Amino acid sequence: MTIKRTPKRLKLGRKSVSELVVVRLILYRRILRDLAFSGTRYVFSHQLAALADVTPEQLRRDLMNVRYEGSPTRGYEVVVLEECIGAFLDPPTAQAVALVGVGNLGRALFAYFLGRRPLLQIVAAFDIDPAKVDRMINGCPSYHISEARTVMREKGINVAMIAVPAAAAQSVADTLVDAGVRSLLNFADVRLRLPPDVYVEHIDIGVTLEKVAFFARRPAAAEKDMGSP
Amino acid sequence: MTIKRTPKRLKLGRKSVSELVVVRLILYRRILRDLAFSGTRYVFSHQLAALADVTPEQLRRDLMNVRYEGSPTRGYEVVVLEECIGAFLDPPTAQAVALVGVGNLGRALFAYFLGRRPLLQIVAAFDIDPAKVDRMINGCPSYHISEARTVMREKGINVAMIAVPAAAAQSVADTLVDAGVRSLLNFADVRLRLPPDVYVEHIDIGVTLEKVAFFARRPAAAEKDMGSP
DNA sequence: TTGGCGCTGTGAAACGCATAACAGCGTTCT
DNA sequence: AGAACGCTGTTATGCGTTTCACAGCGCCAA
Numbered sequence: 001m002t003i004k005r006t007p008k009r010l011k012l013g014r015k016s017v018s019e020l021v022v023v024r025l026i027l028y029r030r031i032l033r034d035l036a037f038s039g040t041r042y043v044f045s046h047q048l049a050a051l052a053d054v055t056p057e058q059l060r061r062d063l064m065n066v067r068y069e070g071s072p073t074r075g076y077e078v079v080v081l082e083e084c085i086g087a088f089l090d091p092p093t094a095q096a097v098a099l100v101g102v103g104n105l106g107r108a109l110f111a112y113f114l115g116r117r118p119l120l121q122i123v124a125a126f127d128i129d130p131a132k133v134d135r136m137i138n139g140c141p142s143y144h145i146s147e148a149r150t151v152m153r154e155k156g157i158n159v160a161m162i163a164v165p166a167a168a169a170q171s172v173a174d175t176l177v178d179a180g181v182r183s184l185l186n187f188a189d190v191r192l193r194l195p196p197d198v199y200v201e202h203i204d205i206g207v208t209l210e211k212v213a214f215f216a217r218r219p220a221a222a223e224k225d226m227g228s229p
Numbered sequence: 230m231t232i233k234r235t236p237k238r239l240k241l242g243r244k245s246v247s248e249l250v251v252v253r254l255i256l257y258r259r260i261l262r263d264l265a266f267s268g269t270r271y272v273f274s275h276q277l278a279a280l281a282d283v284t285p286e287q288l289r290r291d292l293m294n295v296r297y298e299g300s301p302t303r304g305y306e307v308v309v310l311e312e313c314i315g316a317f318l319d320p321p322t323a324q325a326v327a328l329v330g331v332g333n334l335g336r337a338l339f340a341y342f343l344g345r346r347p348l349l350q351i352v353a354a355f356d357i358d359p360a361k362v363d364r365m366i367n368g369c370p371s372y373h374i375s376e377a378r379t380v381m382r383e384k385g386i387n388v389a390m391i392a393v394p395a396a397a398a399q400s401v402a403d404t405l406v407d408a409g410v411r412s413l414l415n416f417a418d419v420r421l422r423l424p425p426d427v428y429v430e431h432i433d434i435g436v437t438l439e440k441v442a443f444f445a446r447r448p449a450a451a452e453k454d455m456g457s458p
Numbered sequence: 459t460t461g462g463c464g465c466t467g468t469g470a471a472a473c474g475c476a477t478a479a480c481a482g483c484g485t486t487c488t
Numbered sequence: 489a490g491a492a493c494g495c496t497g498t499t500a501t502g503c504g505t506t507t508c509a510c511a512g513c514g515c516c517a518a
Contacts, residue, residue, distance in 0.1 A: 018505075019440070026439045027420070044465070053420065057507060060467065072465040073515055095442050104337035111333065112418070112434055120442055159445045161438070183445035185438055189341070191256070191282065199444045201437055205341055208430055209390070209414055210255045211248070213324050213349055215428045216388045216412035249475080273495070286477065289497065301495040302485055 017065055024062050025085050027052050032082040044075035096123045096157045098181075100172050101164035102132045102142060105187055109163060110138045124151050128168075145175065152179040159183045166190040173200075246294055253291050254314050256281050261311040273304035325352040325386045327410075329401050330393035331361045331371060334416055338392060339367045353380050357397075374404065381408040388412045395419040402429075
């Protein structure tokens with residue numbers, strides 16, 4: 001549910017990769033993890049594509065960005081492909097993430113990080129409520145937002161999640177950018193205005209729900225099924 | 230962060246409207262509400278477009294779907310445009326929404342609905358935890374998930390939000406679809422497999438965060454600013 | 459061994475969307 | 489009054505992504 005003016009791209013090696021491709025690669029990798037967990041060794045493009053709800057051609061085209069070629073007879077080796085996608089997506093070193101706002105949503109976000117995502121960890125939480133500050137939350141220290149600049153620079157954090165009420169979001173975002181954050185994930189249903197070199201992704205629950213409600217009353221739309229030949 | 234195979238569209242009147250247009254219209258309306266609240270009477274396309282982070286041309290094109298024409302001299306009348314977008318987006322009658330999963334995320338969702346969105350209300354909550362069932366939560370009754378079918382049909386609910394752990398999401402979704410739900414908003418980071426006539430929107434926090442983390446380390450991307458002529 | 463099959467990787471066409479350019483019109487200034 | 493300006497609504501152009509189509513190749517069967 002992103003509204004994008006200009007397609008965001010990233011040069012890697014010598015090629016430029018679309019944002020949509022990145023999202024799909026992340027999705028493929030998650031599916032591959034499940035497959036590996038369930039013991040699957042090899043997978044064909046049409047199988048993986050079906051699981052990802054994508055056409056096989058698109059899957060193969062996306063995989064062109066990754067440095068791995070599958071065998072025409074066995075397909076893709078699940079573990080190897082997962083690793084190659086990881087080599088493409090993952091940062092060279094673990095990435096530290098900050099969370100601002102330790103309300104219900106903030107705690108729910110902590111739950112998302114429990115156990116998984118070793119390369120992406122919440123290493124600092126911020127709030128303004130004295131009752132939530134200066135203690136440990138899920139093994140992560142929490143600070144008052146006024147300490148953001150110091151803590152963020154100290155820990156080298158450049159990714160942050162904003163889970164505060166809408167009224168406070170813009171102010172928090174400004175503080176974070178001032179503290180050196182380069183990418184933001186905003187959950188408050190306010191459109192943030194920030195310098196163009198800061199990457200912002202909005203998870204706008206209000207907008208998304210309205211969208212779902214809108215499409216709920218469509219005239220029994222006809223979508224393609226992915227049935228057999 | 231939607232992955233779409235075929236662009237979802239809805240015929241309305243005699244025209245077909247893209248999903249992206251709907252999202253932007255929802256966004257425009259929210260901005261118009263803020264403008265009306267702050268006392269603004271009229272607004273030009275380039276002003277509204279700047280607030281929505283969109284080009285003026287795209288804004289005007291989107292508004293072509295709505296039955297309202299602005300004045301070349303005064304621009305758009307804020308209140309009227311808001312109403313016209315509402316007439317396009319809103320259901321004829323208030324729409325009832327169900328929430329499944331009353332954990333931290335579920336409670337955060339309740340918070341989103343406090344006060345606003347009179348046309349979109351959570352009228353039933355479901356869970357499996359006996360401690361959370363058969364009581365009132367934010368003025369909304371909660372039931373055990375086994376009662377879903379009965380309650381949903383009784384209250385005529387056809388939109389639901391899934392805020393349960395990933396492992397339970399598919400099962401919950403199946404139950405909901407069986408209970409007559411036509412549209413789903415899924416927060417669990419699992420890709421649901423459902424019949425094609427059910428509209429599913431995924432808010433995949435894990436994928437989105439990985440995306441943000443990925444684009445956090447881009448080579449100081451160059452984005453256009455929306456400066457003066 | 460050899461023909462055929464099915465899958466992968468990739469060039470080329472098609473589609474949808476965003477952007478740019480244009481016509482209409484009311485206002486305003488000379 | 490007349491002309492020029494600025495904004496809207498709309499039509500055309502361009503671009504990016506998706507889809508189609510095909511070449512290459514290893515395996516399997518005959």
